[in-house]
Amino acid sequence: xxxxxxxxxxxxxxxxxxxxxxxxxxxxxxxxxxxxxxxxxxxxxxxxxxxxxxxxxxxxxxxxxxxxxxxxxxxxxxxxxxxxxxxxxxxxxxxxxxxxxxxxxxxxxxxxxxxxxxxxxxxxxxxxxxxxxxxxxxxxxxxxxxxxxxxxxxxxxxxxxxxxxxxxxxxxxxxxxxxxxxxxxxxxxxxxxxxxxxxxxxxxxxxxxxxxxxxxxxxxxxxxxxxxxxxxxxxxxxxxxxxxxxxxxxxxxxxxxxxxxxxxxxxxxxx
Amino acid sequence: xxxxxxxxxxxxxxxxxxxxxxxxxxxxxxxxxxxxxxxxxxxxxxxxxxxxxxxxxxxxxxxxxxxxxxxxxxxxxxxxxxxxxxxxxxxxxxxxxxxxxxxxxxxxxxxxxxxxxxxxxxxxxxxxxxxxxxxxxxxxxxxxxxxxxxxxxxxxxxxxxxxxxxxxxxxxxxxxxxxxxxxxxxxxxxxxxxxxxxxxxxxxxxxxxxxxxxxxxxxxxxxxxxxxxxxxxxxxxxxxxxxxxxxxxxxxxxxxxxxxxxxxxxxxxxxxxxxxxxxxxxxxxxxxxxxxxxxxxxxxxxxxxxxxxxxxxxxxxxxxxxxxxxxxxxxxxxxxxxxxxxxxxxxxxxxxxxxxxxxxxxxxxxxxxxxxxxxxxx
Numbered sequence: 001x002x003x004x005x006x007x008x009x010x011x012x013x014x015x016x017x018x019x020x021x022x023x024x025x026x027x028x029x030x031x032x033x034x035x036x037x038x039x040x041x042x043x044x045x046x047x048x049x050x051x052x053x054x055x056x057x058x059x060x061x062x063x064x065x066x067x068x069x070x071x072x073x074x075x076x077x078x079x080x081x082x083x084x085x086x087x088x089x090x091x092x093x094x095x096x097x098x099x100x101x102x103x104x105x106x107x108x109x110x111x112x113x114x115x116x117x118x119x120x121x122x123x124x125x126x127x128x129x130x131x132x133x134x135x136x137x138x139x140x141x142x143x144x145x146x147x148x149x150x151x152x153x154x155x156x157x158x159x160x161x162x163x164x165x166x167x168x169x170x171x172x173x174x175x176x177x178x179x180x181x182x183x184x185x186x187x188x189x190x191x192x193x194x195x196x197x198x199x200x201x202x203x204x205x206x207x208x209x210x211x212x213x214x215x216x217x218x219x220x221x222x223x224x225x226x227x228x229x230x231x232x233x234x235x236x237x238x239x240x241x242x243x244x245x246x247x248x249x250x251x252x253x254x255x256x257x258x259x260x261x262x263x264x265x266x267x268x269x270x271x
Numbered sequence: 272x273x274x275x276x277x278x279x280x281x282x283x284x285x286x287x288x289x290x291x292x293x294x295x296x297x298x299x300x301x302x303x304x305x306x307x308x309x310x311x312x313x314x315x316x317x318x319x320x321x322x323x324x325x326x327x328x329x330x331x332x333x334x335x336x337x338x339x340x341x342x343x344x345x346x347x348x349x350x351x352x353x354x355x356x357x358x359x360x361x362x363x364x365x366x367x368x369x370x371x372x373x374x375x376x377x378x379x380x381x382x383x384x385x386x387x388x389x390x391x392x393x394x395x396x397x398x399x400x401x402x403x404x405x406x407x408x409x410x411x412x413x414x415x416x417x418x419x420x421x422x423x424x425x426x427x428x429x430x431x432x433x434x435x436x437x438x439x440x441x442x443x444x445x446x447x448x449x450x451x452x453x454x455x456x457x458x459x460x461x462x463x464x465x466x467x468x469x470x471x472x473x474x475x476x477x478x479x480x481x482x483x484x485x486x487x488x489x490x491x492x493x494x495x496x497x498x499x500x501x502x503x504x505x506x507x508x509x510x511x512x513x514x515x516x517x518x519x520x521x522x523x524x525x526x527x528x529x530x531x532x533x534x535x536x537x538x539x540x541x542x543x544x545x546x547x548x549x550x551x552x553x554x555x556x557x558x559x560x561x562x563x564x565x566x567x568x569x570x571x572x573x574x575x576x577x578x579x580x581x582x583x584x585x586x587x588x589x590x591x592x593x594x595x596x597x598x599x600x601x602x603x604x605x606x607x608x609x610x611x612x613x614x615x616x617x618x619x620x621x622x623x624x625x626x627x628x629x630x631x632x633x634x635x636x637x638x639x640x641x642x643x644x645x646x647x648x649x
Contacts, residue, residue, distance in 0.1 A: 027452075065536055089542030098534040102396055103587040105532070108288060116530055117542030121523040127289060134288035143284045147291060169541070 014041045015077075016173050016201050017092075022061055022071035030057045031225035032068070039173065039203050044196060046212040047205040048236075049222030050246055055205040056097065056177055058222065062203070063094045063175050075173065089117035092173040093166035095159075097181060107153070107161050108146045111136055114168025136167040140194055156187035160194065167198070176204035180211060209246075213237050213261045221245060233261050247271045299591050302584070306598035310376065313605045317372045320609050322616060323363055329356060333364040371502040375608040375622070376601035377510045378499070378567050379577070381559045383600025384518055386574025387581075387592055391528040392552045393449065394535075395457050396579060397637060400560045401571035401630075403464030404441045407471035409557075409564035412437025414475050414491060418482035431509060435561030441467055442557050446549075455535075497570035497623020499608050510562050517559050518597055524548065525589035532587060570604070570623045572630020577603055579637065 017039040024032040032054050039045045049055050060066045062073050064080045073080045075091045093114070111133045112125065119129070137143045140160040145153060153161065159179055166174055179195070180188040188208070192215050195202060206212045212219055212233065219236040221229040223245045229236045234254070242250045242263070249266040318330040332354050382400065389398040389405075400406050415421050416433035425432050448463035449455050479491045493500075521528070527548050530538035538545050563570075581596040604622070607629070611620045 060536075063540055065539055084542070085539050085544050086542035089540060092540075094537075094540035096534075096536050096540065098537055101532050101534065102394065103390075103532040103582070105529070105587050108291060109529070109586075109588050110533075112292075113526070113530055113533065113541060116526050119526065121526075125292065130289040130292050131285050134285040137288070138284055143288075146288055 015039070016041050016075070017062070017203065018074045018077075019058075019062055020072050020074070022058065022068045022073070024057060024061055024066060024068050026057075026066075030054065032058050032061060033224075033226040035071075035220075035222070035225075035227050037220050037227070037230070039201060041172070041201050042199070043217045044202045044215055045204070046216035046219045046233075047203065047222065048209065048212055048219055053222040054225035055222055057225070059096075059175060059177050059203075059205055063092060063096075064088045086117050089169060089171070091171055092175050093169040093171040094175045095162050095166055095177065095179055097177045101150075104149045104151045106146075107142070107148050107150055108133055108137070110150050110161055111146075111164045111168050114165040117169060132168050132170070133164075136164040137161075139167055139198060140164045155182050156190060159183065159187075159191055163191075163194065163198075172201060174198075174200045174202045174204075176202065178205050178207050181207065209237060209242070209263050213263055214258070237261050237263060243271055295591075299585065299595075302591075302595055303598065306595065306602065310598055310602050310605075313602050314372055314376065317375070317605050317609045318364055318368045320613055321363075321368065322613075323360070325360060325364070329360065330364050332356070333361050334369060337361075337365045370504050370507060371499050371608070372605055373507055374502040374510070374566065375499050375605045377507065377514055378563050378570060379573055379600040379602070379604025379607075380597040381510060381514045381517070381563050381600075382570060382573035382604070383577035383581070383596040384514070384521065384593060385556050385559050386578045387589070387596050388521060388528070388552055388556055389574065390578055391531050391589065392549060392556075393446070393455060393457075393460055394532060395460060396582075397457070397461060397575070397634070398464075399572060399575035399630075400438075400556065401569055401573075402468070402575060402634070403445050403460070404467035404471060405438045405445070405556065405560050406564050406569035406571070407468040407475070408441025409434035409438040409561045410475045410495060410569055411441075411471050411478070412561065413565045414478045417487055417491070418478050418484065431562045431565040433561075434565040435558050437471075438557035438561040438564070439553060441471060442553050446553070493621060494568040496621035497568040497626070498621035499567055500619060500621075502566075506566055510559075510566060513559055513562055514597070517555055518593060520551075520555065521593050522590065525593065528589040568621070568623060570626055572626045572633065573600055573604060575630055575637075576626075576633050579633075 015038050019038075020036050022032050022035045024030070035058055037045075047055050047058065057066065061068050064073070064085065067081060075088065080088050112129065114136065115125070115129045115132065119125070134143070137146055140163045142157065142160045142164055145157060145161060150158065150161065174195070176195070180191055183191060188211060192211060195204075196215055206216075216233055218231065219229075219233055220227055221236055221241065228245055229241050237252060239250050239252055242248060247270065249269040249271060251264045251266070253262045253264065254260070255262045315327050315330055319325050319327050333356060336354055385400050386398070389400060389403065390396050392398070412433035412435065413430055416429045422429040422433050445460070445464045445467050448467070449460035451459060475495065479488050527538065527543045530541045530543045531545070531548070535545050577600040578592065578596050581592055581599050584599075585591040585595050607625050608622045611622045611625045614620070
């Protein structure tokens with residue numbers, strides 16, 4: 001479904017998500033101050049910032065868990081809080097940071113969960129639902145895992161299966177909260193390549209600057225709950241900004257191979 | 272749909288997945304058939320076992336005959352003259368054992384289903400209406416009806432209504448006690464539940480002992496231990512109706528329950544209105560627990576043991592777990608009741624005593640498993 005939408009998209013500039021002047025405060029570490037951000041169709045947008053800068057809080061406001069004190073989140077020009085959780089689940093699929101469940105489900109049942117917002121209470125799972133489950137697993141190269149129990153998977157496999165669940169939601173926007181957490185380097189790249197390969201519109205909170213530099217089209221940088229920089233990786237990831245926000249000295253080169261910024265940290269010269 | 276074009280080679284895997292899902296359905300049907308057969312067998316044997324033993328056929332003949340009489344009373348003609356049995360045998364089967372055995376099955380099924388629902392609600396396999404104080408709340412409600420005559424306007428429904436009210440209050444209190452910093456903590460849930468259970472147990476005793484009704488004190492003592500003795504036919508209607516409605520309702524919400532297993536936030540991002548779902552789960556859990564406690568007193572640990580065993584049999588997916596847990600719970604409590612009737616004959620032990628003897632060690636075993644220790648950070 002969403003691919004059909006994408007085909008009809010008039011241009012790359014069509015805004016999918018627009019968050020305007022969001023404010024939120026719960027505890028000291030959960031502050032968001034006057035943040036606005038946009039995600040256009042087809043973009044891979046990264047949300048960066050040190051620990052406690054409010055990345056997760058901002059994402060949770062965007063995916064309609066936390067209600068902002070002021071400001072609006074509009075998904076396809078509709079305020080998410082004026083629609084149900086179900087409507088929202090058809091508009092954005094979320095891969096949150098939540099610890100694994102005590103209750104063990106089979107991988108294909110986990111992916112089938114992604115169909116929840118499309119089914120009503122008395123619907124049986126249709127052949128189409130099963131087909132979408134199979135295709136979603138195929139798109140993340142996880143078909144061989146279909147019959148496994150979720151708890152027996154490795155960290156990277158789990159993330160791929162949860163990606164498949166998100167794909168099964170067939171939502172135009174994918175929201176990821178530090179998807180590469182707890183993954184080793186190889187599996188980080190594997191997952192990021194996979195996400196990029198899906199060519200979906202993506203908003204991802206990322207921990208690793210090098211990952212963001214390589215994969216993002218645009219970056220929003222948060223500090224103490226407020227935006228301090230936004231733009232392309234080259235515009236945002238400058239030595240000055242990195243020093244100011246992360247307190248680490250770094251040199252930034254442009255990769256001759258990819259044309260993307262490469263960050264060289266100088267661990268012996270902390271600020 | 273659209274993706275098929277993108278992955279023409281995945282056609283085989285699509286049909287493999289569909290086949291796996293339908294194989295799972297067939298397997299569930301097989302389990303349900305086997306368990307229904309086992310339940311019928313258990314009911315029959317449970318009727319024949321006791322101080323007066325009798326042949327299984329006799330139990331069936333008397334039952335068929337009595338059902339025939341009932342249908343005749345309703346104006347339906349149904350053959351069936353008297354058979355080859357004594358009045359005493361007829362009384363034992365139809366008046367004493369059958370209603371009791373059926374209530375055991377209903378209570379077992381009901382408590383198991385309530386356990387499944389509570390465990391999904393709090394994402395924790397250690398949740399049980401008895402352990403988390405819901406049964407104690409129901410007891411307080413029921414005992415205040417008996418002692419003070421509250422809710423007299425409700426007539427015969429006063430007792431279950433009082434129990435429901437008490438259960439709902441306890442259930443909500445424990446749930447919100449378990450939250451800290453917006454998260455539901457397993458350790459707080461269990462400790463809060465146990466604390467509430469003890470506290471409400473004290474309230475029940477206080478009401479009974481100060482109500483100045485000696486008879487009440489005696490009857491309530493047996494009742495607080497959880498007993499199926501003296502079940503009458505007219506008591507079975509309400510729990511049967513509730514159980515049926517509860518299971519059907521839960522089955523329509525099985526996807527929401529599955530999503531809740533993945534976590535509250537995940538459930539919300541999958542489109543589940545978790546606040547609404549939780550609200551009606553509270554009501555359902557309290558209704559079934561309340562009505563059962565009003566009838567039998569609190570019978571512990573069925574809601575803990577049965578869902579766990581069920582998940583080992585058929586996995587955690589709720590469309591499988593709910594009906595299977597109901598059947599396993601029914602079979603389980605029928606047999607525990609048989610055991611409590613005949614093992615210490617001529618004395619009879621309340622069924623709740625036996626479930627506690629089984630459930631306590633079972634709970635400890637669950638606590639000792641590795642992932643449980645991690646979860647509770649013990």
